[in-house]
Amino acid sequence: MVGGVYYFLLEILWRGYSHWAMIIVGGISAAFLYLINEKLSAVSFFSKCLLGAGIITAAELLSGIVVNLWLGWDIWDYTKLQYNLMGQISLKTSLLWMLLCIPAFVISDIVKEIFLIKGANSGKKI
Numbered sequence: 001m002v003g004g005v006y007y008f009l010l011e012i013l014w015r016g017y018s019h020w021a022m023i024i025v026g027g028i029s030a031a032f033l034y035l036i037n038e039k040l041s042a043v044s045f046f047s048k049c050l051l052g053a054g055i056i057t058a059a060e061l062l063s064g065i066v067v068n069l070w071l072g073w074d075i076w077d078y079t080k081l082q083y084n085l086m087g088q089i090s091l092k093t094s095l096l097w098m099l100l101c102i103p104a105f106v107i108s109d110i111v112k113e114i115f116l117i118k119g120a121n122s123g124k125k126i
Contacts, residue, residue: 002107002111003026003027003029003030003033004022004023004024004027004030005023005026006026006104006107007023007025007027007029007030008022008026019067019073019075021067021075022075025060025063028059029055029059030108032052032055032059033052033055033056033104033108034108034111036048036051036055036105037105037108038108038112048101049098049099049101049105050098052097052098052101052104052105053095053098053101054094056094056097056101057093057094057097060088060097061086061088061089064076064086064087064088064089065086065088068088069086069088078090078093081093
């Protein structure tokens with residue numbers, strides 16, 4: 001949920017609006033970012049950001065094919081950007097996803113700590 005809301009709010013800040021479907025795409029992307037951060041702790045931070053950007057870009061492409069091309073919702077259109085694929089993803093946005101992985105991984109660590117502390121304390125008797 002945190003990732004979905006984060007994605008949704010970022011879009012509102014960036015474009016001035018968003019769509020409810022972006023909460024789902026953002027949530028799924030955030031779950032993958034959490035797994036990358038958790039399972040690939042030995043991998044360099046740069047490599048994790050690169051992989052995260054690839055995953056977000058793939059999620060954006062797949063969701064764009066469904067919601068924009070198949071369903072015709074026209075939530076976004078990158079056809080005017082250079083190096084775009086079917087107007088659903090672009091090199092520019094992929095590079096932005098890479099930068100946004102930095103705060104996403106930090107938030108992932110914070111969320112993990114909150115839930116670990118709560119989880120560790122939940123079994124204690126008062």
